[in-house]
Amino acid sequence: GIQVEQSPPDLILQEGANSTLRCNFSDSVNNLQWFHQNPWGQLINLFYIPSGTKQNGRLSATTVATERYSLLYISSSQTTDSGVYFCAVDEKLTFGTGTRLTIIP
Amino acid sequence: EPEVTQTPSHQVTQMGQEVILRCVPISNHLYFYWYRQILGQKVEFLVSFYNNEISEKSEIFDDQFSVERPDGSNFTLKIRSTKLEDSAMYFCASSEDRGRGTEAFFGQGTRLTVV
Numbered sequence: 001g002i003q004v005e006q007s008p009p010d011l012i013l014q015e016g017a018n019s020t021l022r023c024n025f026s027d028s029v030n031n032l033q034w035f036h037q038n039p040w041g042q043l044i045n046l047f048y049i050p051s052g053t054k055q056n057g058r059l060s061a062t063t064v065a066t067e068r069y070s071l072l073y074i075s076s077s078q079t080t081d082s083g084v085y086f087c088a089v090d091e092k093l094t095f096g097t098g099t100r101l102t103i104i105p
Numbered sequence: 106e107p108e109v110t111q112t113p114s115h116q117v118t119q120m121g122q123e124v125i126l127r128c129v130p131i132s133n134h135l136y137f138y139w140y141r142q143i144l145g146q147k148v149e150f151l152v153s154f155y156n157n158e159i160s161e162k163s164e165i166f167d168d169q170f171s172v173e174r175p176d177g178s179n180f181t182l183k184i185r186s187t188k189l190e191d192s193a194m195y196f197c198a199s200s201e202d203r204g205r206g207t208e209a210f211f212g213q214g215t216r217l218t219v220v
Binding site: 031033035040041042045048086091094098 | 138140142147148149150153161194196198203207208209210211213214216
């Protein structure tokens with residue numbers, strides 16, 4: 001099956017810093033979503049982005065489907081951004097291993 | 106805004122017992138999914154369901170598991186004879202369609218603890 005790798009596995013930043021999270025996948029995909037898992041375990045939809053670029057406030061995402069990767073950008077980090085960020089690809093949503101982001105006040 | 110709802114939010118059960126996890130997908134969605142997340146690990150696909158039948162299942166989804174849409178709104182996951190290793194967060198999800206252009210939405214999860 002398709003392999004999904006995320007990097008870095010852990011990221012600790014000061015409040016206000018910017019970050020880039022990466023998702024690599026091993027085969028072409030029709031679907032790609034980014035999620036934020038908050039400290040209560042809920043999976044929050046961030047972006048549906050099988051290709052192209054989208055922005056939503058301080059967050060933006062870019063998927064280069066031909067090169068099999070996606071990037072999630074978080075600008076001006078806030079403590080509420082802490083949690084685990086997952087990308088998931090393809091029709092049945094194969095999840096990556098996640099990036100744990102910790103924002104320090 | 107429409108959302109996927111799951112009940113219960115927490116369930117504790119004794120090893121060997123049967124549990125039923127319940128989900129109400131978004132009303133106009135046609136595809137339904139169950140996923141599992143063992144503590145500290147990634148989210149794993151279990152099964153997808155469309156038109157009252159399983160459309161795909163993972164190797165995790167063995168004879169211990171079953172899914173059902175008992176009425177027009179509920180979608181359930183049954184785990185027979187639970188084992189300690191079934192302890193996990195279980196997520197239900199739904200989507201309008203399948204394939205390109207389709208976004209899936211997740212419920213808040215049911216945390217299952219088998220003791």
